[in-house]
Amino acid sequence: DDGKRKEFAAFATEANVGYITRTNNEHAKAGNLNHAMKLTDGELIAIFDCDHITTKVFLQYTVGAFIKDKRLALIQTPHHFYSPDPIQRNLYLGRDIPTENELFYGPIQRGNDNWNATFFCGSCAVIRRSALDEVGGFAVETVTEDAHTALRLQRRGWNTAFLDKILAGGLATERLVLHLQQRNRWARGMVQIFRLDNPLLGRGLTLAQRLCYLSATSYFFFAVPILIFLFTPIMYLLFGINIVHGSVSLLLAYAIPHLFLSIFANSRLYGKYRYSFWGQIYDLVLSFHLVLPTVVTLFNPHAGSFNVTDKGETVDKAYFDALSVRPHLISAGILVFAICFGIFKLFTPSYFDSQLAPTILNIVWTLFNLVLLTAAICVARETANKRKTVRLYLETPVNVYLKSGICCRTMMRDLSMTGCRVDKFDNGEVKLKTDPISHLEICTDHEHFCVKVEQIGSPDEDFIRMKFVDMDIDSRREFVRLLFARVDTWERPDYKPDRPIRSFFTILGCIRDSLRGSRRKDDIHVAVVDYDE
Numbered sequence: 368d369d370g371k372r373k374e375f376a377a378f379a380t381e382a383n384v385g386y387i388t389r390t391n392n393e394h395a396k397a398g399n400l401n402h403a404m405k406l407t408d409g410e411l412i413a414i415f416d417c418d419h420i421t422t423k424v425f426l427q428y429t430v431g432a433f434i435k436d437k438r439l440a441l442i443q444t445p446h447h448f449y450s451p452d453p454i455q456r457n458l459y460l461g462r463d464i465p466t467e468n469e470l471f472y473g474p475i476q477r478g479n480d481n482w483n484a485t486f487f488c489g490s491c492a493v494i495r496r497s498a499l500d501e502v503g504g505f506a507v508e509t510v511t512e513d514a515h516t517a518l519r520l521q522r523r524g525w526n527t528a529f530l531d532k533i534l535a536g537g538l539a540t541e542r543l544v545l546h547l548q549q550r551n552r553w554a555r556g557m558v559q560i561f562r563l564d565n566p567l568l569g570r571g572l573t574l575a576q577r578l579c580y581l582s583a584t585s586y587f588f589f590a591v592p593i594l595i596f597l598f599t600p601i602m603y604l605l606f607g608i609n610i611v612h613g614s615v616s617l618l619l620a621y622a623i624p625h626l627f628l629s630i631f632a633n634s635r636l637y638g639k640y641r642y643s644f645w646g647q648i649y650d651l652v653l654s655f656h657l658v659l660p661t662v663v664t665l666f667n668p669h670a671g672s673f674n675v676t677d678k679g680e681t682v683d684k685a686y687f688d689a690l691s692v693r694p695h696l697i698s699a700g701i702l703v704f705a706i707c708f709g710i711f712k713l714f715t716p717s718y719f720d721s722q723l724a725p726t727i728l729n730i731v732w733t734l735f736n737l738v739l740l741t742a743a744i745c746v747a748r749e750t751a752n753k754r755k756t757v758r759l760y761l762e763t764p765v766n767v768y769l770k771s772g773i774c775c776r777t778m779m780r781d782l783s784m785t786g787c788r789v790d791k792f793d794n795g796e797v798k799l800k801t802d803p804i805s806h807l808e809i810c811t812d813h814e815h816f817c818v819k820v821e822q823i824g825s826p827d828e829d830f831i832r833m834k835f836v837d838m839d840i841d842s843r844r845e846f847v848r849l850l851f852a853r854v855d856t857w858e859r860p861d862y863k864p865d866r867p868i869r870s871f872f873t874i875l876g877c878i879r880d881s882l883r884g885s886r887r888k889d890d891i892h893v894a895v896v897d898y899d900e
Contacts, residue, residue: 369399381840396489397505397512404504409496416490419446419537420851428534429493440498440525441517444491444534445472447857450757452539453546454649457746459877465862467649470640473531480529484579486517487527491535498525508563509668511556518564518580522571533857538757543691543747547656554587554657555664561585562668590658593650597698597736600729601705604712607721615724630867638865644739644874651743655694685751692747695740702737706730742874745881756783759850765789766808768817773802779809784846786823786834804833809849816845 368375369392379386389402400414411433415421429442446468451460454467479485487494489512498520499505506515517527540546566572566580602608611618634643663670689696709730712721758781765779767789777792787807808817820833838846850856 394507397507401504411493412496413493416537419490419535421535422856423852424854425534428532438526440495440520441487441527442493442530443485443488444530446491447533447536448539449536450538453543454746457748457750464642465640473640474637476529477531479579482575482579483526484576485527485529487513489513509556509559510552515560521576536851536857543688550653551660554661557584557587558661558664559668587657587661589650590654590661593654600732603729604705604709615728634865634867639862642865642870643867644871647739648742651739652746686749688747688749692744695744699740702733706733742878745878748881756785758783767804768806769802770805771802782850788830788832791829791831816842818842
């Protein structure tokens, strides 16, 4: 615990787990892990971010590989987030769209695994201690110690693997500004690796491994071409500058087939993991904030410091985070002005000496960019999130005890660590206003346990909402087992195949809903497999 919190130490004692702290916070997370390695002796080290909760079969699924392959240094499992990130919550909550990490923890990591180039992602992984000792522990030279450590391990001839099975769940960043800070650190760290330990150089890697690591370390340079693509058409509309020299017919003959083929190929190859045009929105949200850090880090790789991403925050009321999208708003204004100016030039061709076809082409291009940029701006419309813990869908029978002692059987439809919702019941004797609910009994595969509850709000037509009161640590442990630790807790959603036209109109629908201020009523973010008693 680099925070050296007395209450955390007290909780660790109560929960009967080890607690380690240190006198300084040198090298942040990597330094903390290296310090802990000196005080422990287990040959296999399982690492989780503090917001991740593992299923009870995590070690059963992962440890066997280390017994079979004595040169296996790392096995990485997917990061799964059971709370929505800012793009999900603010732009398309309730719509069946693949999340941002589906592509990476799907085809990309499976491809890396095929070439023995899986890299450590900082959490949900098991690492061999002897392999770490051989490379001097976790890498401290960059702020992405995870990927850099894996690169060092593979330079020494150690193997890594990716297990495509979700075995833990964690929290996504709640607000856009935190999302940007997290990606900023990732971008700086990857560029640092590119500069300080370039995978194309040095010994120990195969050609395939070099290309896989090159893809990862150079990915965050996307900010530069994204912004070039965004502003290229307005150079012609405002200043008459042709970035691409050639006639419109020649440009269309080469560009249109390429664009259609690219969209079609991407849709067919990984359409279940990333829908068409959504990648551009994700990139546009980040590009303005990453272009400067990546360029600076490229020339000065030691610039910047490690920052921790806050998780578990609440948003008391809806607001628009104008500061986070200020460059987006300015750019949108420029694009709108360029479109209007281009239309004006169409009606005054003799005065501006403009050509019809190039002007129309660049207006359409700018309009397309404006749609995607508007979607990125809508992400900054933060919706209220007053829940301290995420509510998950879980259907299981429960016993409800009233203050008078009457027991009723009903169904629980969702559950969090602080409360739940059950079906409304009425057996002719129950009067909840005069005889309120006092306790709730839940049956798990371990035991039956009872918790004190307090009804919140008045019952609606279908449900009764309750919060838990004075819950002890044993009850909390049972709730963790019930909510997060079951073998079948997390399953990959089976998304519909991508259809590019439908995907584009979905983006337009998200923009419309955001501008109208409408939101889906269902705030249960992730469906969990029904609990089988």
